[in-house]
Amino acid sequence: MTVDRSRLPEVAPDPHFAFPVIVRHRLDNGLQVRTVEHPGVPVISFIVQVDGGSGADPSHQEGLAAIVADMIDEGTGSLSAIDVSDALARIGADYDVDVGADATTFGLTTLTRFADRGAALLASLITRPSLRDIDFTRVRQLRLDRLRQLKDLPPAVAERAFLRLLYGTHPYGHLPIGNDRALRDITRSDVVNFHEAVYRPDRATLVVVGPMAHSEMVRTAQDAFGSWSVARREPPFSTAAGDPSFNGRARLAIIARDGAAQSELRIGQLAARRNTPDYPSLLVMNAILGGQFVSRVNLKLREEKGYTYGARTGFDWRRALAPFVFQASVHTAATAEAVKDAVAEIAGMGADRPPSSDELVLARASLTRGYPRNFETAPQVARGVAQLALYHLPDTYFGEFIPNVNAVSAEHVVAAAKRYLRPDELTTLIVGDHASVGESLLSVGLGTPELLPSES
Amino acid sequence: MLAVTAVDLPFTKRTLGNGLDVIVHEDDHVPIVAVNIWYHVGSKNERLGRTGFAHLFEHLMFEGSAHHNAGYFAPLQRAGALLNGSTNTDRTNYWEVVPTSALDLALWMESDRMGYLLPALTRERFETQRDVVLNERRQNYENRPYGLALMAILSALFPPEHPYHWMTIGAAEDIQAMAFEDVQEFFRTYYHPANASLVLAGDIDAERGFELAEAYFGELPAGQKPAPVRAAAALLREHRLMFEDRVELPRIYMAWHSPAMFAPGDAEMDLLADLLANGKTSRLYRTLVYERRIAVDVSAYQSSREVGSFFLIVVTASPGHPLSEIASLIDNEIQAVIDDGPTRNELERSMAQAEAHFVYRLQTVGGFGGKSDQLNAYNVLRRDPGYFAGDLERYRAATREGVRAAAEAHLKFDQRVLLTVVPRGQQALSLPGAEAVAVS
Numbered sequence: 001m002t003v004d005r006s007r008l009p010e011v012a013p014d015p016h017f018a019f020p021v022i023v024r025h026r027l028d029n030g031l032q033v034r035t036v037e038h039p040g041v042p043v044i045s046f047i048v049q050v051d052g053g054s055g056a057d058p059s060h061q062e063g064l065a066a067i068v069a070d071m072i073d074e075g076t077g078s079l080s081a082i083d084v085s086d087a088l089a090r091i092g093a094d095y096d097v098d099v100g101a102d103a104t105t106f107g108l109t110t111l112t113r114f115a116d117r118g119a120a121l122l123a124s125l126i127t128r129p130s131l132r133d134i135d136f137t138r139v140r141q142l143r144l145d146r147l148r149q150l151k152d153l154p155p156a157v158a159e160r161a162f163l164r165l166l167y168g169t170h171p172y173g174h175l176p177i178g179n180d181r182a183l184r185d186i187t188r189s190d191v192v193n194f195h196e197a198v199y200r201p202d203r204a205t206l207v208v209v210g211p212m213a214h215s216e217m218v219r220t221a222q223d224a225f226g227s228w229s230v231a232r233r234e235p236p237f238s239t240a241a242g243d244p245s246f247n248g249r250a251r252l253a254i255i256a257r258d259g260a261a262q263s264e265l266r267i268g269q270l271a272a273r274r275n276t277p278d279y280p281s282l283l284v285m286n287a288i289l290g291g292q293f294v295s296r297v298n299l300k301l302r303e304e305k306g307y308t309y310g311a312r313t314g315f316d317w318r319r320a321l322a323p324f325v326f327q328a329s330v331h332t333a334a335t336a337e338a339v340k341d342a343v344a345e346i347a348g349m350g351a352d353r354p355p356s357s358d359e360l361v362l363a364r365a366s367l368t369r370g371y372p373r374n375f376e377t378a379p380q381v382a383r384g385v386a387q388l389a390l391y392h393l394p395d396t397y398f399g400e401f402i403p404n405v406n407a408v409s410a411e412h413v414v415a416a417a418k419r420y421l422r423p424d425e426l427t428t429l430i431v432g433d434h435a436s437v438g439e440s441l442l443s444v445g446l447g448t449p450e451l452l453p454s455e456s
Numbered sequence: 457m458l459a460v461t462a463v464d465l466p467f468t469k470r471t472l473g474n475g476l477d478v479i480v481h482e483d484d485h486v487p488i489v490a491v492n493i494w495y496h497v498g499s500k501n502e503r504l505g506r507t508g509f510a511h512l513f514e515h516l517m518f519e520g521s522a523h524h525n526a527g528y529f530a531p532l533q534r535a536g537a538l539l540n541g542s543t544n545t546d547r548t549n550y551w552e553v554v555p556t557s558a559l560d561l562a563l564w565m566e567s568d569r570m571g572y573l574l575p576a577l578t579r580e581r582f583e584t585q586r587d588v589v590l591n592e593r594r595q596n597y598e599n600r601p602y603g604l605a606l607m608a609i610l611s612a613l614f615p616p617e618h619p620y621h622w623m624t625i626g627a628a629e630d631i632q633a634m635a636f637e638d639v640q641e642f643f644r645t646y647y648h649p650a651n652a653s654l655v656l657a658g659d660i661d662a663e664r665g666f667e668l669a670e671a672y673f674g675e676l677p678a679g680q681k682p683a684p685v686r687a688a689a690a691l692l693r694e695h696r697l698m699f700e701d702r703v704e705l706p707r708i709y710m711a712w713h714s715p716a717m718f719a720p721g722d723a724e725m726d727l728l729a730d731l732l733a734n735g736k737t738s739r740l741y742r743t744l745v746y747e748r749r750i751a752v753d754v755s756a757y758q759s760s761r762e763v764g765s766f767f768l769i770v771v772t773a774s775p776g777h778p779l780s781e782i783a784s785l786i787d788n789e790i791q792a793v794i795d796d797g798p799t800r801n802e803l804e805r806s807m808a809q810a811e812a813h814f815v816y817r818l819q820t821v822g823g824f825g826g827k828s829d830q831l832n833a834y835n836v837l838r839r840d841p842g843y844f845a846g847d848l849e850r851y852r853a854a855t856r857e858g859v860r861a862a863a864e865a866h867l868k869f870d871q872r873v874l875l876t877v878v879p880r881g882q883q884a885l886s887l888p889g890a891e892a893v894a895v896s
Contacts, residue, residue: 002671003671005523005564005568008565009560009561011534011535011561012558014536017486040485041815041818042815043815082737084736085735086737088735089735089805089806090804090805090808091812092811092812092813093812141749142745145774148704148775149752152703153600154599262594292529292533293533294530294533306583306588307591308588309588309596329591329594329599331587331591331594362530362533362534365534366534369536369558370537370553372487372555373486373488373538373553373822376488377819379819
């Protein structure tokens with residue numbers, strides 16, 4: 001065969017893929033269990049997702065949910081923190097914790113032959129953590145030190161300040177790590193109370209994915225988590241964050257970082273909830289605008305102008321209103337130009353620059369044709385299923401994703417852009433060298449930038 | 457019980473007439489194929505004053521080739537591919553994970569840039585990517601706390617003529633001075649079938665894989681395999697260095713030369729890193745963070761490389777705790793391992809983790825660290841794509857005495873680089889006798 005290099009080879013029709021089948025169960029204590037049979041490598045993944053994340057931090061206790069999550073593997077029963085770490089290592093387990101805005105998610109992946117040991121250990125940690133004072137003071141101090149270190153990390157400084165700009169005092173207005181004053185005020189009894197109120201079987205979901213029959217995984221779940229009981233009868237405090245209100249005007253702010261080689265940029269606004277019916281349209285819109293390498297913002301700022309190593313946009317999804325954000329780290333000298341270019345790209349989508357048919361085809365295809373690769377490993381599938389639980393999406397979601405995205409038209413994208421991107425209300429934040437860029441930012445047309453302090 | 461695969465990474469290998477190694481691994485769990493190409497060139501093939509070129513060249517590989525004279529990403533993303541590339545000291549890799557329906561496209565694209573890159577390369581594209589790389593450098597090194605520490609360590613650990621003296625990203629002034637004209641020679645020397653290795657892993661039949669590889673790559677002319685890079689380095693004393701950075705907390709780095717990738721002692725040094733700093737049970741975490749609370753984090757790793765490795769310990773001090781106290785406690789822990797080796801418990805634990813992680817490595821066909829990338833690593837750096845089982849065996853064969861002896865042989869207090877990074881204006885926080893070094 002001789003290769004025809006006069007044109008690219010045709011891509012054949014998409015191969016068939018059978019998406020994971022989710023089976024639901026409910027234990028007597030109220031714990032929702034979802035299992036998926038995932039043949040292949042002898043690896044099993046457990047995820048426990050507790051309803052309540054950083055958005056459930058009580059006011060003035062920002063950082064509490066994350067401290068509680070951190071305390072989970074600091075001891076249980078007769079096991080100290082060191083013993084727990086040893087027990088995890090002995091089954092080769094990968095253990096991780098993610099504190100999101102709406103939920104706290106614990107993952108444990110181990111070899112199938114250690115499934116029961118892994119599940120029992122995870123259950124013991126989550127349902128009966130020691131929460132000892134001596135561990136609490138150490139964990140809290142480490143988080144205070146971490147907070148201090150984040151001050152030197154421009155992306156962290158920007159992310160923190162940007163949430164505050166977008167959400168104000170709303171429960172989503174802070175990072176899971178919280179702030180210095182709140183961390184210092186949190187006590188061990190706050191940790192115990194939060195754990196009792198939030199870590200309950202009737203507010204949690206367990207996902208099990210591995211090369212086993214559903215019945216066997218349910219048995220493992222029952223053995224490990226069946227004895228989890230509700231510690232207190234009264235209903236937990238609300239962990240459901242209501243919608244914040246829009247800013248309603250454009251803002252331009254800067255946090256000074258003297259002598260910085262680059263400016264860290266965030267441009268965005270509150271946009272939509274994860275469960276919006278416009279979700280497929282927003283995904284396609286974002287893919288075109290900044291969700292992939294060949295997006296408008298990356299091609300403009302990186303490939304055409306060479307201002308940055310990479311520029312992108314995305315939604316930081318939540319149950320309540322989530323932000324749409326452009327982000328890039330750009331050469332200091334290019335700061336004002338980069339801001340103007342990014343704003344122009346965001347504004348163009350719903351106005352004079354609707355998606356071309358090429359862009360639309362590419363965006364839909366990149367989202368759908370590669371979709372099956374998200375189901376390759378047990379941990380991937382488990383995370384995917386946990387997301388469905390978090391956002392109350394149907395078990396048929398995976399199978400419907402491709403047709404739903406392929407049904408998005410240019411008109412849908414433009415309508416979504418008009419509805420959710422409001423260029424006159426964009427908030428722009430720069431973490432960079434104020435002396436070098438301050439003057440040039442006047443050309444953005446939003447007046448003199450507000451100078452913000454770096455948060456403690 | 458559903459079918460379970462063994463802990464193995466089976467493959468078939470053939471070499472095309474032009475010298476291109478082709479390796480196929482079959483796994484039909486998901487209808488995708490990973491295409492993974494390694495070129496045996498990295499920053500070790502550069503020389504002082506011309507650093508950063510291999511990595512910049514990797515960027516140019518995404519800018520189009522003769523028969524597809526436009527960006528590399530668009531046609532592949534339109535077909536549902538995930539793709540990327542990376543450069544390190546020893547090799548440059550490129551990969552796509554495509555639906556089975558787009559395998560031809562991926563092979564067409566990869567073969568076109570292997571064979572016909574230069575006609576599409578313009579001075580303008582070159583200059584834009586040079587700016588992108590300078591921004592990458594600012595973002596990931598200059599503007600990041602402690603981001604330049606490794607640069608200071610490498611330049612002290614390896615002499616100027618050694619190919620690991622510089623970081624892969626290169627010196628900023630070298631990148632600025634790069635000439636468009638140098639691209640041609642670099643391409644001809646390193647980017648050809650005899651210096652490359654192709655792996656196809658996923659839902660593909662081996663015979664079909666070889667047919668496709670022959671069809672797309674077989675026509676490319678053979679090049680001359682570049683001579684292997686060899687170099688030696690030794691430290692004759694302890695080098696104490698320091699620099700000030702935009703950081704809140706002082707940090708100490710200790711670095712030593714250690715056995716090259718796959719050489720005797722390499723696996724033992726990896727286990728030693730585990731024992732010292734992986735998890736709360738590790739000796740340094742336990743002593744410094746858990747018990748004494750004088751450090752906020754610890755890490756250690758054996759950075760295994762082709763020409764020669766280095767072993768690194770990194771500890772960040774808690775506010776107000778002197779690095780000198782931390783340094784002497786680290787030394788105590790090292791001495792304890794040299795004296796008595798790991799306990800049986802510690803070795804069992806490390807072994808259990810190593811075994812599990814070898815299984816975890818079998819979960820994905822593509823991407824960085826996926827099965828296709830591993831087969832290429834073993835083929836290019838070990839000349840044995842079947843080394844997965846042998847690699848695991850190295851860990852299984854490690855003994856307490858072996859780890860102890862490796863620590864004694866390589867972690868010498870008077871032959872190391874000791875770098876401290878301190879907050880600006882607080883030189884006094886560094887170790888006594890540390891020499892200030894300039895990094896940028």
